[in-house]
Amino acid sequence: MSLDGIPTKVALRRRNINVGDCKCVLCEDAEETVDHLFTVCRVTDDVWSGIARWCNLPPIFLFSVHDVQLIVSQLGCSDKRKEIIYGILVLTCWRIWKARNEKAFAKTNVKIIDIISDVKSLGFLWYRSRGKRLEIF
Ligand SMILES: [Zn+2]
Known part of the structure; x- marks a missing residue:
């Protein structure tokens, strides 16, 4: 999954699109870039x-x-566990992006505990849907 294509406000502003305030929707402390949103926010x-x-x-x-991807490749565990951890981390990125959009467009307050809870429940659903191919945990 590549996150380079996600159009944050800063990326849109660079394309001369008027997007108004470029502060991070989640923390309102810094400019919203892909790296800020998914790493240092x-x-x-x-x-x-x-x-x-x-x-x-x-x-x-x-x-x-x-x-x-680098974190997953450096884990000292089986390839199956790495695949599951990678899936959870990608799912986390997706849920962070969803939370950002909920706050930006629906003005919904985002609770960190809800994001983590969603990752857990969706992670289990994803794991179960993969069948016996990923038998660990
Ligand atoms: Zn932020």
Whole structure:
């Protein structure tokens, strides 16, 4: 999954599209870029911490959205577990993006615990739908 194509406000502004305020929708502290949204945003950072605890991983520190793949490749575990962890991390990115859009367009307040809870429940559904191909945990 490539996240380079996600049109954040900053990316749209670079294309001379008037998007108004370019602050991050989730934290309202910094300019919203792909790397900010998925890595250094204080809201996202709390989500990654919760996911790391749930998956029994060391703390997740991302400097670029591409680090998701790097983290998985550096795990000292089986390929099956790596595939599951990668799926969970991609799912986390998707849920962060969904939370961002819910706040931006529906003005819904985003709770970190709800994002983590959704990743857990959707992760189990995804795992079950994969059948016996990924038998670990
Ligand atoms: Zn932010």
